[in-house]
Amino acid sequence: MRANSTGGSGPLGSGASPGSTVSPRATPVLSISELSVIYGSPSDNVRAVDNVSLDLHPGEVVGLVGESGSGKSTLAYGACRLLRPPALITSGSVRYQGRRMEHPVDILSLRAGQLTSLRWREIAIVFQSAMNALNPVLRVRDQLVDVIHAHLRISHGEAIEKAGSLLDMVGIPRARLRSYPHELSGGMRQRVMIAMALATDPEIVIMDEPTTALDVVVQREILAQILELKEQLAFAVLFITHDLSLLLELADRIAVMYAGQLMEVGTAAEIHHEPAHPYTKRLLHSFPSLRGPRRELTGIGGSPPDLHQPPPGCPFLPRCTEGTDACSQIEVRLAHVASSSDPTHVTACPFVLPDGHVTPRSASQGGGTPRDADVKANGRRGKNGRRARKVNR
Numbered sequence: 001m002r003a004n005s006t007g008g009s010g011p012l013g014s015g016a017s018p019g020s021t022v023s024p025r026a027t028p029v030l031s032i033s034e035l036s037v038i039y040g041s042p043s044d045n046v047r048a049v050d051n052v053s054l055d056l057h058p059g060e061v062v063g064l065v066g067e068s069g070s071g072k073s074t075l076a077y078g079a080c081r082l083l084r085p086p087a088l089i090t091s092g093s094v095r096y097q098g099r100r101m102e103h104p105v106d107i108l109s110l111r112a113g114q115l116t117s118l119r120w121r122e123i124a125i126v127f128q129s130a131m132n133a134l135n136p137v138l139r140v141r142d143q144l145v146d147v148i149h150a151h152l153r154i155s156h157g158e159a160i161e162k163a164g165s166l167l168d169m170v171g172i173p174r175a176r177l178r179s180y181p182h183e184l185s186g187g188m189r190q191r192v193m194i195a196m197a198l199a200t201d202p203e204i205v206i207m208d209e210p211t212t213a214l215d216v217v218v219q220r221e222i223l224a225q226i227l228e229l230k231e232q233l234a235f236a237v238l239f240i241t242h243d244l245s246l247l248l249e250l251a252d253r254i255a256v257m258y259a260g261q262l263m264e265v266g267t268a269a270e271i272h273h274e275p276a277h278p279y280t281k282r283l284l285h286s287f288p289s290l291r292g293p294r295r296e297l298t299g300i301g302g303s304p305p306d307l308h309q310p311p312p313g314c315p316f317l318p319r320c321t322e323g324t325d326a327c328s329q330i331e332v333r334l335a336h337v338a339s340s341s342d343p344t345h346v347t348a349c350p351f352v353l354p355d356g357h358v359t360p361r362s363a364s365q366g367g368g369t370p371r372d373a374d375v376k377a378n379g380r381r382g383k384n385g386r387r388a389r390k391v392n393r
């Protein structure tokens with residue numbers, strides 16, 4: 001997929017784009033293909049991730065955004081095989097090709113020992129609420145040194161020196177090596193977690209809502225620091241958040257997730273200025289703009305579907321103001337946005353017209369004209385194996 005060409009320079013300083021090291025033709029460092037994950041239960045399964053494909057290129061920041069419960073964390077942890085039962089990966093592949101590796105590997109096929117050496121060394125994760133995961137009875141130094149020793153073969157003295165330089169890197173004075181977690185502010189603890197993730201010079205850092213629990217000022221400082229470190233160390237970032245406004249400044253590309261599926265993927269500029277999917281548009285209207293004219297915030301009425309029994313066809317239909325009966329027949333899949341000159345700007349709504357508008361809702365709610373290839377007739381199965389419901393016209 002293409003690198004960002006947004007040229008945006010928000011309050012986070014350089015933003016992701018101007019200093020981006022992403023090459024348009026670079027082989028993805030991580031390629032998630034048709035990944036599906038369920039949470040099994042005796043009565044029913046939750047389809048938390050449904051046939052999702054997403055690439056991450058070297059040095060790229062990809063933002064994964066969606067409401068709570070849309071499957072963002074499950075997608076990221078599933079790709080690293082960090083999920084525990086009742087989670088079950090039912091299909092897909094996750095290809096990883098790092099600089100230090102001779103050949104690409106499929107993470108989903110690795111043995112336990114191979115996985116251990118891949119995690120943290122190649123792919124590090126800053127978990128949701130990670131700052132609360134520090135051990136309260138160990139000094140910061142000992143926790144950093146533990147991680148360093150677990151993954152790198154260096155002496156104790158070298159590990160302590162490295163722990164100090166990691167704190168330098170995230171803007172915390174070295175004297176804090178002696179601190180216990182309760183002696184640090186929330187922002188500092190989160191910085192320690194980021195330092196820990198970077199301890200082994202990973203190729204990819206997955207950040208799951210890393211700043212959600214912090215106040216806006218600290219959040220901005222940390223985000224600016226993440227971008228700075230990314231430029232310095234050239235790692236790629238999968239940044240998970242429910243806050244689309246934040247990603248518009250931070251990410252090279254943005255993937256919008258809803259009900260376990262991707263609704264739209266595009267550069268930050270495309271998502272910001274030329275959103276194609278009705279859900280993306282509604283998300284954009286859910287927060288105020290810092291610049292530009294004042295506008296009414298409309299939010300998104302209703303709530304996401306129950307993933308035990310997702311509705312047939314487009315999962316956004318119950319909340320979509322443009323939806324028609326035809327929408328319940330489509331097979332959700334990403335296709336090029338006709339109005340976009342970028343072939344990698346894709347949407348799961350097949351009703352986006354070449355002018356960027358969506359086929360309007362008719363009075364009878366039967367006015368949709370889905371592309372034939374996207375409609376599955378009754379009894380035929382879509383690519384994801386789901387049987388489409390017949391709709392009487």
Ligand SMILES: Nc1ncnc2c1ncn2[C@@H]1O[C@H](COP(=O)(O)OP(=O)(O)O)[C@@H](O)[C@H]1O
Nearest residue numbers: 039046048067068069070071072073074075307
């Ligand atoms: N351990 C679990 N058992 C059953 N369902 C789960 C479990 N963890 C998450 N889910 C469900 O999977 C869906 C996706 O969750 P999650 O990946 O945490 O979403 P997000 O990170 O976008 O908030 C949600 O519907 C959630 O309720």
Ligand code: SF4
Nearest residue numbers: 314317320323327349
């Ligand atoms: S127009 Fe139909 S297919 Fe497109 S987002 Fe709305 S409900 Fe989904």
Ligand SMILES: [Mg+2]
Nearest residue numbers: 072073074128
């Ligand atoms: Mg989550």
